[in-house]
Amino acid sequence: RGGSMGRFFDHGDLRFVILGLIADKPGHGYELIKAIEDRVGGAYSPSPGVIYPTLTLLDELGYVTVSTETGPRKLYAITDEGLAFLEANRDTVTAVFARMDEAGERRGGGTAPQIVRAIENLKLTVRLRLDRGPLSEAETETIAKALDDAAATIERS
Known part of the structure; x- marks a missing residue:
């Protein structure tokens, strides 16, 4: 796993990451990109071409809501269905975030995100x-x- 060496996340893991971050705090796409970069110490930087389609999928699945009340940028918030999905996949979610934290610790002195x-x-x-x-x-x-x-x-x- 890791950054430019290949896929950082296994198939579907990014959904858990995004939902987990949104569950902690609703956010915009760019804020989610920054939060992931920061969490892994710059070992991986998801592109908008990965984040926004995943957010669209999560919206279509009913796991997030999208609001533009705060201005032109879309604000994503988790739904009850999204929380239930996270809870049903708690072990996977915990493992994904543990891998992210481990990558961040390994990159402690690495390139700034x-x-x-x-x-x-x-x-x-x-x-x-x-x-x-x-x-x-x-x-x-x-x-x-x-x-x-x-x-x-x-x-x-």
């Missing part, structure tokens, strides 16, 4: 821009300069 997230965000942004089509010379220079500037700033830190 914020840095892992930022690296993944940069990689995705560059990939999406390159997929939009050819770059002009000016665009190429602008992107290369931004990356070089970021590297120099990191090197000086």
Whole structure:
């Protein structure tokens, strides 16, 4: 298990993690991503492409409710059905969170989750821009300069 070496969670485990976190405190998708990153000490950073479909599934199953009363972002809260599902799977939920805590302890001195997230965000942004089509010379220079500037700033830190 673990981060870039393969799947961090077994099939279906992310549902338990998200429900467990929401049971503790309703949250937005981004907050759930951050909570998972923090819990595992940066060993894994779930992408929005994993989190939001799982939240949609949990909503469709009746395990969470979705509210936009707090603004444009969706707030997810657990339902009685979601709590019952967690309770029915208590042993699995406990084991998944124990694995997460163990990963976090092993990574105690590892990369900060914020840095892992930022690296993944940069990689995705560059990939999406390159997929939009050819770059002009000016665009190429602008992107290369931004990356070089970021590297120099990191090197000086």
